[in-house]
Amino acid sequence: MNSEKIIRIDMGNLKSSDHRVIENKPHVLCLGIESSCDETAAAIVDSNRNILSHIVYSQIPEHQKYGGVVPELAARAHILAIDTVIKQTLKSAGVTLKDMDVIAATAGPGLIGGVLVGWMTAVGIAQSLDKPLVAVNHLEAHALVPRLHAATANGADGDFVTFPYLLMLASGGHCQILLVRGVGRYDLIGQTLDDSAGEAFDKIAKMLGLEYPGGPVVDERARCGNPNRFVFPRPLCDKAGCDFSFSGIKTAARTFLDKYPAPHDDGFVNDFCASFQRTVVDCIVNRLDHAMQDKRVILAKPKHLVVAGGVAKNSAIRAAMEMLAQKYKMLFAAPPLNLCTDNGAMIAWAGIENFMCNRIVTAPIAPRPRWPLTEL
Ligand code: KG4
Ligand code: ZN
Numbered sequence: 564m565n566s567e568k569i570i571r572i573d574m575g576n577l578k579s580s581d582h583r584v585i586e587n588k589p590h591v592l593c594l595g596i597e598s599s600c601d602e603t604a605a606a607i608v609d610s611n612r613n614i615l616s617h618i619v620y621s622q623i624p625e626h627q628k629y630g631g632v633v634p635e636l637a638a639r640a641h642i643l644a645i646d647t648v649i650k651q652t653l654k655s656a657g658v659t660l661k662d663m664d665v666i667a668a669t670a671g672p673g674l675i676g677g678v679l680v681g682w683m684t685a686v687g688i689a690q691s692l693d694k695p696l697v698a699v700n701h702l703e704a705h706a707l708v709p710r711l712h713a714a715t716a717n718g719a720d721g722d723f724v725t726f727p728y729l730l731m732l733a734s735g736g737h738c739q740i741l742l743v744r745g746v747g748r749y750d751l752i753g754q755t756l757d758d759s760a761g762e763a764f765d766k767i768a769k770m771l772g773l774e775y776p777g778g779p780v781v782d783e784r785a786r787c788g789n790p791n792r793f794v795f796p797r798p799l800c801d802k803a804g805c806d807f808s809f810s811g812i813k814t815a816a817r818t819f820l821d822k823y824p825a826p827h828d829d830g831f832v833n834d835f836c837a838s839f840q841r842t843v844v845d846c847i848v849n850r851l852d853h854a855m856q857d858k859r860v861i862l863a864k865p866k867h868l869v870v871a872g873g874v875a876k877n878s879a880i881r882a883a884m885e886m887l888a889q890k891y892k893m894l895f896a897a898p899p900l901n902l903c904t905d906n907g908a909m910i911a912w913a914g915i916e917n918f919m920c921n922r923i924v925t926a927p928i929a930p931r932p933r934w935p936l937t938e939l
Contacts, residue, residue, distance in 0.1 A: 595699070604618065672701055673701055702732065707912060728742075729854060730871060733873070733874035763839075784836035787837075847883065876903040
């Protein structure tokens, strides 16, 4: 590529301080594109909370033999898949690009090769058709997608998640407790000091010789296991504050498995998974309990306790957070399982929410491998 033709992009051009809701946008149709990790995904979502179509091309089989995502392979796979995924998404919704009111794509954080593929595709579509473009922060998409669906747990159907809400955001790359005040407005209440919860699930699975990604398989094995058979440390749980640490759990597991190496029978693996998962659940509940005492949270009086991100698929975490919500007389909400892991619908919904607040790209911007929610 000719370097003069590279679009130089300045994130400062995003209207980060402008949260004004634009009136007269009765119905908005948005194409969302996701490519920040190992899923090439696109979706068409409208402002009435309908998902018209939703396609996820998972690269997991391509990365499975390496036990994790290989960034270069991921970027190449995104290039090969993205046109087809977008075309199929449009076809299955029965719309064309011209019907879109706004184009949205992940602009970070994530594996930069993949992010560039999705983002530059979105820039091309938006520029050629003169459509508004939203640079979606992937974490914000996870954070906002619970608002796409009515709360279904102890919240009445139709009771949408409203700002402010207390969010446990747990994915493969991040583990944070956030007070979500509005679009682009996040208070970081606590975060991991080392590994994310998803990473811990993936690493424990790898140690046990289970397949990648580890979360779903550990969740499954844990259902048949005894959570009291093995005792793992619960880092920071005896300390004040809301931060997490998962690397100590991983080291304890490694040390133990070095002492009792494979082969392990099914009972051992199931009990190990159940005990590990119970530990993660206890850490999350402990930290959220502390978050409830945080002055910012007390003052904001959030109505909903929400979990989002890939780890939000975990049945034990969902159940424990629902009980915690009841304890604090809050409503529990979580996205449907297929919207927890990376997908295009969450990007399209974040695109609509940002567009409604006039947070659109008005000049070229640079995709960011790191992009904390507190920098929106
Ligand atoms: O949000 P996500 O799709 O990608 C990132 O943005 O990182 O999250 C992927 C993570 C992986 O670490 C995966 O193991 C974890 O979510 N995960 C789960 C479950 N399903 C996926 N972790 C625990 N239990 C699950 N059922
Ligand atoms: Zn994600």
